[in-house]
Amino acid sequence: MLTVASPADALAAIQEHFGAIRTRVVSVPLAESLGRVLAEDIRSREDVPGFDRSTMDGYAVHAQDTFGATEALPAMLKPVGTVHMGQVPAFSLNKGECAYIPTGGELPQGADGVVMVEYTENLNDGFLYVQSSIAPGANVIYRGDDVKEGQLLMKQGQVIRPQEVGALAALGVPLAPVYERLRVGILSTGDELVEVSAPQTGSVVRDVNTYALSAGLSAIGAEPVRYGITKDDHASLTAALSIALRECDAVLISGGSSVGTADMTRRIIDEAGRPGVFLHGVAVKPGKPTIVGDIGGKPVFGLPGHPVSAYFIFRIFAAPILQRMMGVIREQPREAFAIMGRNVPSNHGRQEYLPVALTEEDGRKVALPVASKSGLITTLVGADGFVCIPRDAEGLMRGQHVTVTLF
Ligand code: AMP
Numbered sequence: 001m002l003t004v005a006s007p008a009d010a011l012a013a014i015q016e017h018f019g020a021i022r023t024r025v026v027s028v029p030l031a032e033s034l035g036r037v038l039a040e041d042i043r044s045r046e047d048v049p050g051f052d053r054s055t056m057d058g059y060a061v062h063a064q065d066t067f068g069a070t071e072a073l074p075a076m077l078k079p080v081g082t083v084h085m086g087q088v089p090a091f092s093l094n095k096g097e098c099a100y101i102p103t104g105g106e107l108p109q110g111a112d113g114v115v116m117v118e119y120t121e122n123l124n125d126g127f128l129y130v131q132s133s134i135a136p137g138a139n140v141i142y143r144g145d146d147v148k149e150g151q152l153l154m155k156q157g158q159v160i161r162p163q164e165v166g167a168l169a170a171l172g173v174p175l176a177p178v179y180e181r182l183r184v185g186i187l188s189t190g191d192e193l194v195e196v197s198a199p200q201t202g203s204v205v206r207d208v209n210t211y212a213l214s215a216g217l218s219a220i221g222a223e224p225v226r227y228g229i230t231k232d233d234h235a236s237l238t239a240a241l242s243i244a245l246r247e248c249d250a251v252l253i254s255g256g257s258s259v260g261t262a263d264m265t266r267r268i269i270d271e272a273g274r275p276g277v278f279l280h281g282v283a284v285k286p287g288k289p290t291i292v293g294d295i296g297g298k299p300v301f302g303l304p305g306h307p308v309s310a311y312f313i314f315r316i317f318a319a320p321i322l323q324r325m326m327g328v329i330r331e332q333p334r335e336a337f338a339i340m341g342r343n344v345p346s347n348h349g350r351q352e353y354l355p356v357a358l359t360e361e362d363g364r365k366v367a368l369p370v371a372s373k374s375g376l377i378t379t380l381v382g383a384d385g386f387v388c389i390p391r392d393a394e395g396l397m398r399g400q401h402v403t404v405t406l407f
């Protein structure tokens with residue numbers, strides 16, 4: 001018997017069981033930190049840049065010495081040195097003096113601005129002719145202008161992108177504190193399933209879910225552990241789940257989640273430990289026969305075998321909690337706004353996830369349902385995302401504005 005929960009209740013129950021669990025904190029080399037989740041706030045331990053530096057090739061000056069300078073009436077300054085990259089200038093500037101400085105060079109003591117080289121003329125007669133007036137601070141980045149010591153730069157729970165990797169490098173953080181990846185076991189169940197390399201003879205079905213779910217897990221930063229195909233047989237399933245639970249932090253079982261005679265997923269999850277299954281049946285389409293169990297704090301999902309259902313349930317109910325366990329604070333779904341290109345009835349009393357393809361018509365984005373009764377392959381391969389049709393809606397009307405969650 002399925003006691004069907006609403007999607008919101010299902011998500012809340014999942015959150016209640018696992019929402020407070022986090023994986024361990026580990027340090028990873030910066031070069032391997034992309035996509036990982038920060039386990040600590042990152043504050044700068046120093047000012048960046050660490051010195052006042054020029055943003056231009058030009059001459060370091062006392063700005064006041066240039067006041068009123070024009071092309072017709074240049075200021076005459078005395079060059080007293082050259083700034084070299086990566087070296088603290090060994091001299092300081094007195095009034096009336098200047099020094100050549102390259103972009104990124106350290107401003108000598110006494111200087112408070114840089115005149116671009118384009119506004120100067122060096123006739124090698126012992127003077128530099130400055131043809132433009134600059135304000136104090138012109139073309140200079142001061143120590144700490146980018147980041148001040150103690151400044152909060154990144155927050156715990158943030159996913160590290162290339163720009164964060166760069167910022168951590170600038171801050172002198174060679175090891176990023178991140179949450180350990182979650183190891184998630186995948187079991188595909190079904191007497192009809194065969195390996196991907198097997199011929200399609202008779203009524204066998206190639207195992208799609210092992211690969212689709214594995215890729216889905218990799219995409220959210222988890223570490224998939226594939227246990228292959230298991231027959232619809234109590235002993236085999238029990239043994240496979242027991243190994244997966246020993247080796248992993250969470251398990252996805254696909255197939256056998258309904259109430260047919262060969263459907264054993266609920267029972268084997270329940271028998272695996274405490275507190276056991278707390279959810280069986282969610283009012284969604286596709287994917288109603290969904291099971292979620294809690295085995296000693298490890299989530300075990302019983303996903304429907306149909307690959308489209310398995311994918312949607314993974315994406316909507318499993319992925320968010322797995323990401324949360326890996327420390328992700330909020331994962332903004334990528335969305336597009338479009339208008340429906342066709343009427344779509346939907347009145348079966350369940351929230352529906354409708355795969356759509358996006359096209360452009362007269363400069364407007366149009367969402368077209370990827371029609372197929374229960375196409376395994378074409379439905380998701382042809383879709384750019386999905387539209388969520390609420391339970392009490394009669395469907396979608398052609399021309400209606402919709403939000404498409406992008407895959
Ligand atoms: P089940 O949820 O076990 O009742 O399976 C529902 C449908 O999905 C059946 O047609 C199965 O053959 C199919 N199916 C189950 N598991 C997989 C899988 N791993 N790959 C492809 N199809 C599957």
Ligand code: MG
Binds near residue numbers: 191
């Ligand atoms: Mg089955």
